[in-house]
Amino acid sequence: MGLFILRRLGVMILTALCLTFIVFWLTNLYPNLEKLAKTQGNFRMSDEAVSSYLGDRGYLQPMPVKFGQWLGVMPGWVTEKDDGKTFGRCFSEGTPEDERPTRCGILQGDWGFSTVFKDEVGSTLLTRLALTGKLMFWVLMLMVPSALIVGVLAGMREGSKLDRSLSTFSIATTATPEYVSGVIFIAVLASSKFGLSPILAEWGWIDSKTLFFGSATSAMDDANFWNFFLPVLTISLYGMGYIARMTRASMTEVMTAQYIRTARLKGVKFSDIVLKHALRNALIAPFTVIMLQIPWLLNGVVIVETLFNYKGFGWLLVQAASNNDIELLLAVSVVSVVVVLVTQLISDIGYVYLNPRIRIS
């Protein structure tokens, strides 16, 4: 088991390195750098001005060298200008000679400087991650139990009316991407002119103009049911159908097993069979699915945060990518890649741990 985890960790680190290098390479292509120089300097820069700007700031070094500097395994660039000014990757102009660190990269905990937010990348990332963490927590709290309940209820009597209704429901949710369900929810529940809100307001059941809020910006500081439920529901629905279908498949398989039949023949109550005999075995497969679903939730987070204007990690990704904020984008991709790989690792380990039939020596 220890060796297995170690090997998986090794592959994981290799994958993370490859992926970050790809992102690094794509963001550091010359047209991107040119755009960066022009947005940071001015838009009417000549080609020479652009290349001297980029050269001074170490952007024109060979790609592996830049990558090494960003990682912190190679000494950062230092530029000495003709007029005697010296500045480098790790220190600004005017730092005394003996206080200049040689290496500064993510290994040293220096994530760089965001050109969009004019702030340290590390701290920006942390605040946004905390906000998305709140969103994800509630999404999981809503999605996992309801998906499991739907799946177990559908799978305990295969082919029954309940099964068919719930299966149709899960198919419908998997066919509804977040940008569709979000749009429908806002139009029906959070519009002051359409859907339910005007009717409810007319009847005097709600005090405000709309039932739910169409924007979750206020939920960043103070989340309550009315401003936070719609984004959470939107993300949950899309992932829920898939988990429910997997749970249903696993539950139907367990319900046809011999030991369940034995229990039934012994005269055990149906509810006891489901809860005590079937449930634990039926939940092994969904566990893997839930863990693997988390990377997919990341997509949902990006869409929903854009749609509901909730300024979290997904919103940060869109800002970084559309403004070509290289260091912020790199940090964002490192985080998301690590999230994906860690969930994969947990799902593998958890599967081995939960399923007594699998042994890895």
Place this chain on the structure above:
Amino acid sequence: MEPLTWTGSLSGLNIIFTAVLVLLALGIVAQILISFVPQTDARAVAGDGTMASNQGASGFINMIVNYLFYALVGITLIYLVLGVVMGTGAGILGGMARQFLPVWTALIVTFVLSITFKRKLGLYGKLFDSTVGMIGFAIVMFWVFTGVFGGVFDLLVTHDSLSQVSGMKNKLPGTPLRGAEEGDYQWFLLGGDNLARDVFSRLIKGSWVVVKIAPFATLFAFMVGITLGLPAGYYGGRLDTILSFLANLILAFPVILLFYLLVTPEIVLTGIPNYMALFLFIFPLVFLAILLNSRFYTQPSFRTPLLIVVLGVGAWLYLSMVSSDGTIVETPTYSIPGIPAALDLFDIGSGILVVFVSVVFVNSPTVFRIVRGLALDIKTRDYVAAAQTRGEGPWYIMLWEILPNARGPLIVDFCLRIGYTTILLGTLGFFGLGLESESPDWGSTINAGRRLLSLYPHAAIAPALSLLSLVLGLNLLADGLREESLRD
């Protein structure tokens, strides 16, 4: 002119429709509730030895629900048929029903022909034995016909999808066209968007963008996945390790991040999408060449001309696809010449090419994993061992023994994956990546409409519901196919 209501002079039917709908919902709830109560079997043995059981309460409710369902379908048909007959006299729905007349005709012809000959049509014919499959197929074909008739032949649209009409900005569905002349369609059936364009016409034009990109992109992804997945599963070893690592690498990328990295104007400027197109589009060609060669290599006199013809046509199509204006890769500093524009069969706009390439790129690792898993499973079968004993080559075994036996799951996954590709295309449009901002595709339209969502939701709701119905149709179709292919 009066604005149209949703159902016009058929509004008397609405109350019946609502009543049936509510009763049906109640009936289904009752059905579910009663399924928890154990049935008291009342079996009566008749004098002649036959046995009869009464249906009991649950049977009674089932019967009512069935009748209600038929009633609901019937009323919907009445709406449609009367809508076709009365046109806008039957409100917005009637107007739309009449606009869609060519689609209805094509659908009816397809269904009549398919059901008549369903026993001779293999798996496709068997689809018509499953209700779910038929519903899914009907929805999918509805959008396919809409895309083809509306996008290619300009039949269904009421107005130009790009022209802006003054005074129609954000107008509600059914608003009469201001300053309409003789011969113009008199209404904006689904209202106007925030640039005063007709939502209905854009919806139809948008369906063509999806119908032309999604199936082909999925097909290309399948070619890549099959060509790489079969040897990875069959040979195993180092090849498998390397290919699986690469596939996992792409899969570990969050899709949206990948899109943002690949589909920006700066990246397009470097020509990377063109190189990716060069690489990804070659796979169908490779696949076809290996497929035919492994089958006919024992008959060189037949194989050589066949391969020359097939590969010649294939190469021409390939070059037409990857090159536009006589160049394959066009960057500010250098360019790689392709075939001259005179020989170029068709041009794919650079926006569409980028979208196409990135969707194929995102989809192919998943297909690879599925094919690899299937190959790993099937290669242990007896018929593969028999082929190996006969001395067949590895590629023959992979493509003519393993692949045909993996077709069931692959066809099902193909349908699901078209739906997923549709969702991805919508995602790209939603973030304004790739296609031009005035492109009528559903994702871009949702993106444009979401800014005014709480005031004028119709511009975003219409494409959202269309996308939902298409993907749902594909999912139902896949479900029907799975059911029927398991029955073999």
